[in-house]
Amino acid sequence: MNFIYDPVPWVINWLTQLLLGWGLPINLVNTLLYLVGAVLICLGAMLFTTMLIWAERKIGGRFQDRLGPNRVGPWGIFQSIADMLKIFTKEYINPVGIDKIPFNLAPILAVAAVLAIWAVIPFSETVFGANINVALLFIIAIGGLGEMAIILAGFGSNNKYALLGAFRAVAQLISYEVPMVIVLLIPVMFSGSMGLNEIVQAQKIPFIIYAPVACVIFFICSIAENGRAPFDLIEADSELVAGYNIEYSGLKFGMFFVADFLHAFTSAIVFTTIFLGGWQGPGVEQMPVLGGAYMLIKTLVVYFLMLAIRFTLPRFRIDQMMALNWKILTPLALVTLLVTALVDKSIPHEMTLVRIGALVIVNVLLWLLADRMITAYRKRNPIQVVTGKARPLARPEILPVVEKEAAQ
Amino acid sequence: MLNEWLYLGIFLTIALAIPAAALFIAGLLSPKKPNPIKDSTYECGMETVGVSWVQFKVQYYIYGLVFLVFDVETVLLYPWAVAYNKVALYGVLEVILFVAILASGLLYVWRKGALEWV
């Protein structure tokens, strides 16, 4: 095995031989290597998060016509590191009446629930973690632990706003899990497996072409699961004091922060793996290390898209958000699933082009139909625009002449 | 197969241990100067009134309920999705019936107005 073409398995092989040479039993060697791999991935992910925070602030600044961080290092690149150093030395405030164990467990669990997803992601054809045959469900299930962390934080804090924020957050997360779980059935159907390795291997043509509607629904849901704008009601600063993490301080708060940013990037990875073909790309068979590069590029594109949405769209109201989920996404996801299953079953698999064409046409039709129905519904129930008198101006004389006349 | 689960178990342990270790180190590094005002419950500077256990409205439960039912339903469909390439058209029709039965439940909840956030 050549080092240049596929470095990671080469290193693992070399390490295994070395350790075996020392006379260690094979089971122990495997366990040790697993341990090393897990520590490397976890630490790497968490340190990567500091870079993500910088990138997000910088890009966000550009979107909003600001400079973003620009003081520490070139382009402010060390800003997050400075922030990290600061937050490490901040005091933990333990408010009165907290429930000690849940209060302290919550930030740990919040990060762990996100990190755990990295255990099943295939980074390239030869570099993957646990190749369990239920990886897709595992990713969703581990999200449940994240919800648990939020509940722990909310009720451990002994603060009614924290509790209220936690419950709103959980209501949002569980609601958006429904269409997400439904549309994830579609990639499983196409690849015939719930293992992420098999799903990626089945994507010679990425599933985004087979199932664009499912792809869009999944994308919306994963943004909502992150609690990012436009679904950032979890931390809606102007409405709830700060959500469930109001009583946290120091690194305990920082952990929620890390979990939030890491979760955004992780869902970009998951999206890439499930719908964009993961490490698939030209020349991967000869040079598996290229797969990692493809994966990274695709993930960054998806991540950038998420940032663009985050920094441009305003926030939903909670009733709008729930209506979007239960009245649009969930029925659409169910119909998409059934129609896809029916169409795909009725066309023989040998006719690949016909099959893809039919699926694309069906998806486009579904999208148009959904759009028509929503528009028709809006026509019947127009949005009530709340208007009132304009606020009196402090200095009316500065108004331009035209507007002044209009005002009179 | 058990090897994969072993790796997963190790990974989960590490994923719990690293944040815990970071929190522990930060706890050693950080100052500890508590005082009653600092430690009081934060409510934007207002005095805390009543217990923190406020009454919640039933809407949270309703969403939880609909979520539970659809979650269980979808999980049951996963084995079918894995076997999708092998099932006959009969299997697909059966799943359509299965989903239709549950979708009628969603329709009931919708018509009842229980999905509105009020």
Add this chain to the structure above:
Amino acid sequence: MTGMQILFLITSAVVLFSSIMSVTAKRMIHSALWFVLALLGVAVVFAMLEASFFAVVQVLVYVGAIAILIIFATMLTRRALEDKGDQFNRATLVTLVIVSIIFAGLVVSLKSWAPLQNLTSPLSAEQLNVGVLGLALTAPDGFTLPFEVTSILLLAALIGAIYVAYERKEKKK
């Protein structure tokens, strides 16, 4: 003592301890959280049985949905749960005796069941293929009827629960 056995003993200890805590905890929310820990332990036991699908479903359905529903309900019935006073009724001691007798009976009947002595290692199921289960659930000569009945059961539960729990606005006024 192999590694598997040690792991099993640790897991069982966690499961048993947390289930004892969950039936004895004074505050209902603590009870629910201990219950979650017990459920996670049971998921690990499922993983040890190499029933990976069920291990994940256990976390997804029980921890992710049922436990959250229980916590929501605990919050909704909060005022009655000031958790003052006795959490148990008068029959505690009697029940303890009865339960011990039942447990002893179970152990005795396990001991006297001869085939059990031979079952010391699991059969080799390569990797439990979820697809086989899916095929069996939807095949005409398989478990079609149970599969459809579960959907009707879920529908009935949904409608019934909404009917019971949902309060109309007119009623409130």
Add this chain to the structure above:
Amino acid sequence: MIPLYWYLLLAALIFCIGLFGVITRRNSVGILISIELMLNAANINLLAFWRYLYAETGDLRGQVFVIIIFVVAAAEAAVGLAMIISAYRQKQTVVANEIDTMKG
């Protein structure tokens, strides 16, 4: 490897703990939690027997039964909690002994 009776013993213990909770708890949410524990014990039993007796023969009855128990547990939690909430709304209590309107 782990002998089958370890699993059975674990399941029996969880079942007994759940039974104890069902009989002695005053809070009806607590009773529901105990019932869920008992269902879990049954699930462990079913899967263990399937694994040790039927895994090779392709007999899936054990697994199908587990699925049905999952569904029953979900349905039971949904309806049971809804009834508790409804009873709480009318009587302001969740203590099982005090919810006795059904008594003739």
